[in-house]
Amino acid sequence: MKAFGINQYGASNVLEAFDIAIPKIGPNEILVKTRVFAINPFDVAIRNGDFKNYLTLFFPTILGTDGVGEVVKAGKNVKYFNVGDLVIAHAGTGTYAEYFKVNQNNAGLFPPALDIKQAAALPLAGITAYNTLVHASHIKMGQVLVVLGAAGGVGSMITQVAKALGAYVIGVDLAKANDTVRALGADEFIAYDQEQSPLLENIADVVIDATNESQTAINTAIALAKQNSMILSLNPQSVAVENNKNLEFLPVKPNYRHPDTDAFAALFLMIRNQQIKIKVNKVEPFTLKGIREGQDLVSQGDLDGKIIVSI
Template sequence: MKAFILRSYGSPDVLDLTDVDIPVPGEDEVLVRVRATSVNPYDWHNMRGEPYIARLMGGGLGLRDPKLEILGADMAGQVEAVGRNVTGFRPGDEVFAVLKQGGFAEYVCVREDELAPKPKSLSFEQAAAVPMAANTALLGLRDEGRIQPGQKVLVNGASGGVGTFAVQIARAFGAEVTGVCSTRNVDLVRSIGAKEVVDYTQEDFTRNGRRYDLLLDIAGSRPAWACRRALTPGGTHVVVGGPAGRWLQPVGHVFSVLAMSPFVSQRAAMADAVRCTENKRNLLTLTELIEAGKITPVIDRRYPFEEIPAAIGYLEEGHAPGKVVIAV
């Protein structure tokens, strides 16, 4: 099979498209023929080994060389073969999953307990847009944000991959949603369910006097202390990411939000889909929302498999509205 191999940190050019053996599923694994994947900031952070401080923190980044050989956290495809202990899937089933690695290949092995049936109403490309981004939004709003019907929710970074799902999920949970984005994406964010939209090129959401019960902070564009002004006294600040940087960011922004929490009345929390152990359960919840017509993937661009490096380069620019998907 063909796969993009990451042998050293660097720009998208370091990804090497090569032939490797098709993996053999273990007893509890399913071999999936990948039909579509998508790119996430998770991929290019691992590709570049940035921020450098993350190399000292364990997890996915190696100190000198990458720990992950084949990137790609999102996958939608068809079951090719199953291990002898697998009972829930059979060849031909259409599935999707959040992966630690392996999506940038023609085949991947996935544990049965991490795999979910693909939403019937979505194409493979649409389904591949869902796993990491929508899971992150769900974790941030439901699990960490403890969202409740009738609350006022602000999504900072509402036009990106996570943000477009967050706006829709928050509305599905009965919240009144305000999205923060640039001028060119105002109509998009309003069209997916935001009651109000703040154009950050014209207005600072931390200084306009409005208060929210929950701030899902994807963009990390304002300091933690400034974000407090946008929250009610008992509000919750859930941080997802922050501005990119070679040395410290977005880790620095996340730590600053969490470090302030013990000293103020507002709660602070972090949404981390990479370390989530309930991905299958979350994908099933998202499928229910998708099939009910409450959320739908917003796709900006589509690339062929051979152009994954170009897709990552485009995503790194930071202006993609919605998701960038790959047909395999």
């Protein structure tokens, strides 16, 4: 089958086309014939080698965490899916391909309320948002949540899911993102590139850093957090900073104890209730040029919507 990945770390020119065997599945896995998949910032970070100190990678590696397609084979222990089902998957790796495999706990039946390209944009951002809010921060209705990077791919999803869960959400981003963040449902907006009033300090029960700013973002988070509150960072390179607020600092890492099927069920309900909106920026072809161009767009940042590849 045709697939795309890397044999070394580097810029988008290290991406290669591979002709490899269709994956063999285990008893708890399904084999999916890919229709569409998303290009995520995580894919670009993997390609760049940003996580090489945290994540063991064997070359060649086929990239891609998210995909939508048709089940063509199911392992003997699979009970949630049948051949012919259209599924949305958080495979973790290998979706830049004509076929990919995924554990049944990391997939969901395709939600009819979504366009197929929108569906491909959901898994990584949606599941990260859900798990961060529900399992890591344990956000409660009425609590004040500050989202740093609220207009970004994951930050925008955190903002929407948090509102659906009943939190009071304050989005923090560049001033030009004001309209975007408010359209996501944020109750307030703070532009971090403009001077802030001291009254905006000490306001948050929970702060989630969904930026790549590392220590700059953490310093902002500390200023916004209440005494004895919680800061969660999605940036693996950020570290706790000394402060006098007795804050709980928690780097968010993938937690495989919680099946993605639970998150998918909750997210699909939110979509059906029109509490989550997913925007697609551009659809690229399933070619080396298309995938390189898609990753370059993602690398530039500041995208209004997701980059999708259609087979």
